[in-house]
Amino acid sequence: MTAPPPIPARRGATVHSLSRLAGVSVSTVSRALKDDPRIAPATRRRIADLAREAGYMPNVLARSLSGGQSGLIGLVNGPMQNPFYAELLAEAVNQAAERGQRLLILHAGTGPIEDRTSEALLHYRVDGCLVASAELSSRAAAICAERGVPLVMVNRVARLHASAVSCDNEAGGRDVAKFLLAGGHRRPALVLGTVGVSTSDGRERAFIARLAEAGLRLALRLHGHSTYEGGHAAGTAIAALPAGERPDAVFVLNDIMAMGLLDAVREAGLRVPEDLSVVGFDDVPAAARRCYGLTTLAQPLGTMVRRGLDLLAARIADPALPDESVTLRGQLVVRHSARLPDPARAG
Amino acid sequence: MTAPPPIPARRGATVHSLSRLAGVSVSTVSRALKDDPRIAPATRRRIADLAREAGYMPNVLARSLSGGQSGLIGLVNGPMQNPFYAELLAEAVNQAAERGQRLLILHAGTGPIEDRTSEALLHYRVDGCLVASAELSSRAAAICAERGVPLVMVNRVARLHASAVSCDNEAGGRDVAKFLLAGGHRRPALVLGTVGVSTSDGRERAFIARLAEAGLRLALRLHGHSTYEGGHAAGTAIAALPAGERPDAVFVLNDIMAMGLLDAVREAGLRVPEDLSVVGFDDVPAAARRCYGLTTLAQPLGTMVRRGLDLLAARIADPALPDESVTLRGQLVVRHSARLPDPARAG
DNA sequence: GGGAAAAATGCAACCGGTTGCACAAACCGC
């Protein structure tokens, strides 16, 4: 025997039906349900009871029509095959829910956003939009700006009219370079993700710059297209090189590619990290698996999403706020896919 | 000293502003934009031009308020750490977009659905809802039924008042059993996912039944909690058994656990499939990776989502349609994680 | 007991569309 189920909702209770039931006006009902202090406490309670009994559910659509907010946050996400984006989405869904907001998924995948998609953003009057993937077309961004729909890029550097939260990619690239240099690597390689993406540039530039300070240059520079398969192909290519020409370390610009690369070089018979050190970027959950043990630069995803929603909330409350960029420092997570710095030499 | 500045309400064009511009009534504008044949073609074109020029975007919220549909489909999804659900979401987003619908994510994760979440489903007046995860509370389901919000379960067997699309779990379990039997395995084990989930039951029952026909019983039955870690733990436990007591094959009820199990038994020094055959369920993309090469029962995910949206669309159009269950046959994808049937014996 | 301030509630407009029905003008045949 379970607890008696609550009284089933009557079909579509509205403020109107409640006002009839309570014998008051709709405005009184509306205010009572919001705990407006102008309504007598007794009335407020009576209406609240009635509402519960009737299974009243406010119609958010109607509410947001009359000037209010929809509680809808748009999300433009990257390809879900990359666990980084899967995790980002989960994080965003849960954090948004905590704030009483819901996520409207506008896009999930690679490739440019269709016009229809970017317009949906306006059709549904989202309060704001989180962009974690492909640049919005400048047209869409312009429209958002004009309509006062705040845009926040996550894991992207700000472009156009928008705020942004991103990892400190320069510091990340530099940290990886320092780590590899300390490990005594002399022939570093780089595997790029998606070309033309703002986050990659910083990582690459800083990595190369730090190498240069140590008098080193890239031994190799490959494209991994931000996929497991691309990383695998890069790994196969590296493993195929004669030992003398082969890099002794690879910085792979994101973990999904790094995992592909690791699998490929091991399949080819190379030992990691003895023959080749591998460092990734993101720290997706799978990177911690024993079989990968990927040394990687962890992005503070939870915080990134949190700050992204914060920026959004602030701009929803006051659309006049200027654009703002937040940069969060990531942290190198050392596992066993890269040779560790030699204490003797480090000291 | 500074009074709160009135927010510059620069709203976009509306049917009202267009009607003023065009010198016609709002109803004419509304109809013209829908290509209502009752409006003179000349007027229609003129208004369409005006609308384009003004960057008019219909307010879906307002439209759906007055009886229309919102174009919103709710999604209750499982934990995104499981690539199956990540893929399901991507598939749903894209297919919904093709139909001009948008996905409202109501839930993504394990655990029961909070009441607030299930209520959001009604707040936002979604046209229908796809449920791929945890059972909705019966109360929520009842409310949906009463309000005429169609519910379709995907990868779940129909319960309560709802339609469903699922893989033929019985056939799947049987196919796996047949395959393992043909491979000459005599000590089959089973790793369960989440307890009490409808899909698992069928797989388990049919698997065991088919084994029984061959005079075999389960050598072992473990819980993997539908996570990589759970699968890993199960693998470690299996590998720790003395060779004589160890199963020679494991049917793992989903791929994410199977991957954890594979990694664990290999870490423990067992060879797959020589010492242990492993078969999964789902066929997530990672299962095809060389390093896993997981033999698994592929669920026709794309079709499942398609049929799910079909069922939903039909019920949105006609809420009186009876509940319907669609069962799709999965297909065993043979890779190298399980010993193959011996041709001599099979023939 | 009367009047003003305070408290409680109602009226009506508005958000941005949709739609049934009325109405006006142009067109028809006779």
Next chain:
DNA sequence: GCGGTTTGTGCAACCGGTTGCATTTTTCCC
């Protein structure tokens, strides 16, 4: 030149809430 269709538009109500302001009721104090 007159009634009867078509054809093209407008009026107004409605969807389900919110909110500024007016109105009614109560409270309070002298």
